[in-house]
Amino acid sequence: MAKNYSVFHVEEPFNELSAGAMSQKDYFYYNQLRTWKFKDELFPFNDLHVKKYDVRDGSDWDTVLKPRIKQRLDQADNIILILSENTFQSRCLKAELEYGIGHLKLPVIVIYADITDKKHMKVEGKKDMSFKVHYFLNKLPVFKQLKSQVPVLHVPLDKEMVAKALKKNNFVKNTHLQPNNYMLND
DSSP states (O other), X not given: OOOEEEEOOOOSSOOTTSTTXXXXXXXXXXXXXXXXXXXXXXXXXXXXXXXXXXXXXXXXXXXXXXXXXXXXXXXXXXXXXXXXXXXXXXXXXXXXXXXXXXXXXXXXXXXXXTOOSGGGSBOTTSSSBOHHHHHHHTTOHHHHHHGGGSEEEEEXXXXXXXXXXXXXXXXXXXXXXXXXXXXXXX
């Protein structure tokens, strides 16, 4: 099973044990993936964030946190990027995407937390991505800039669709899939 490195926005410094952690929307949706895995061991999410130390705590950015992020990304087969209404380009998120896409060329599976149905991802009757998808992509200029270097699979936040995306063997490193935007077929 592919090793997934999840990228999502949280306020920093971040402590997942704090009372307000679940109020951070992107973290809440990341935890949705973890919940699906906990309730269904066959759900194909292999979370590299299950770890011994946090990468967004109050430690020094250059000497501690950034090297931890790179170490985890070096082990990843792909990036799971969670985009929501609350996502914005933080220092950490930017560094994760620059290293994971720009340096490692990891394929990306983008999960749109505020889109739960695939039909809202395309312009009706066309293959073009919808305005709503572009709206979310515009929240991360670094991702928009780098995504042409790797295959990117766009999926709504739907358990079956996410599972189907995670099972795709060609959205892992070294599969030679052409850099492009992809969507799941029915």
